[in-house]
Amino acid sequence: MMNYTFVFEDTLKLFISLLSILNPLGIIPIFITLTIGFSEDKVKSIATSCSVTVSITLVVSLVLGKGILDFFGISLASFSIGGGILIFSMAMQMVSARMASQKLNEKEKHELNPSEIGIVPLAIPLLAGPGTISQAIIYSNKLTSPAYWLGSAITVLIIGILIKFTFQYSRFIGKKLGTIGLNVMTRIMGLIILSLSIEIIASGVLEILPGLGRLR
Numbered sequence: 781m782m783n784y785t786f787v788f789e790d791t792l793k794l795f796i797s798l799l800s801i802l803n804p805l806g807i808i809p810i811f812i813t814l815t816i817g818f819s820e821d822k823v824k825s826i827a828t829s830c831s832v833t834v835s836i837t838l839v840v841s842l843v844l845g846k847g848i849l850d851f852f853g854i855s856l857a858s859f860s861i862g863g864g865i866l867i868f869s870m871a872m873q874m875v876s877a878r879m880a881s882q883k884l885n886e887k888e889k890h891e892l893n894p895s896e897i898g899i900v901p902l903a904i905p906l907l908a909g910p911g912t913i914s915q916a917i918i919y920s921n922k923l924t925s926p927a928y929w930l931g932s933a934i935t936v937l938i939i940g941i942l943i944k945f946t947f948q949y950s951r952f953i954g955k956k957l958g959t960i961g962l963n964v965m966t967r968i969m970g971l972i973i974l975s976l977s978i979e980i981i982a983s984g985v986l987e988i989l990p991g992l993g994r995l996r
Contacts (some may be wrong), residue, residue, distance in 0.1 A: 784927060791931030793976075794919050798939060800973040801867065801911045802834065803874065804946040806966040809959070810906060811950045814897050827947035829898030830907070835940035837908040838916050842932055845920030856921050860984030863914030868977035870911045874970025907943065911973075918980060 815823050849859055922928050946953065957965070 787925075787927045787931055790919075790922055790928070791935060794915075794932065795935045795938065797915055797973060797976050798838070798912060798935065799942070800969040800976075801870065801915055802907045802939065802943070803966060803969050804907065804943050805953070805957070805962055806874065806969070807902065807906050808946070808950045808954050808957075808962060811902060811947050812954055814902070815950075823950070824948050826898035826902070827944050827950075830902045830947060831940045831944035833899045833903035834908045834943055835936050837904065837913065838936045838939070841913045841916035842920045842923065842936070845917030846923075848917065855988075856918070857984045857987035859914075860918050860980050860987070863911075863918050864977045864979075864981035864984060866914055867911045867973055867980065870909075871970045871974035871977055874966050875974065876967075876970075902947075 811826075815826060818826070846856075849856060919932070923932060954962070
């Protein structure tokens with residue numbers, strides 16, 4: 781019999797982890813800089829294309845994640861350790877409130893296309909980067925029942941809506957929170973995914989070396 785309490789808890793954990801890694805609030809200064817001089821309609825259009833792209837990326841990662849690992853002969857435990865380390869490094873950057881612009885090299889900055897910035901670089905790689913994709917692939921192993929699939933679909937939908945409205949009203953949010961406020965939110969989210977990354981790494985290690993669990 782399906783334990784829906786576990787489904788809810790796992791889905792909530794997926795939502796919190798993905799939202800923390802995506803960190804749309806931390807991207808607001810970059811979004812505002814990239815859309816200086818744009819009309820409200822243009823900003824709304826970019827926010828929409830960004831949210832749709834992120835949602836599609838998450839869906840593809842969740843649906844094809846396990847198949848990708850099987851194709852390359854990578855165990856979930858090994859990927860959990862590698863993905864956990866990657867997420868850990870991202871969390872450390874967030875805790876120190878480093879700007880997300882560091883994800884872009886100088887060539888990418890000069891080749892930005894105003895009509896496509898909602899997709900590149902905002903959606904990929906600033907939001908749906910390696911850490912986000914890794915977390916989705918790790919979670920894809922849990923998609924073994926309709927309840928988990930439904931929970932994942934609702935999670936992606938809510939995240940897409942949050943990203944759209946966060947960027948659509950980015951100028952208002954930026955003014956209200958200010959640089960200090962945005963940095964504080966980034967640090968808080970960094971602490972959350974720092975803890976999650978350690979849990980991911982630990983679960984991977986225990987799966988590869990189950991004897992360690994008996995030593996506790």
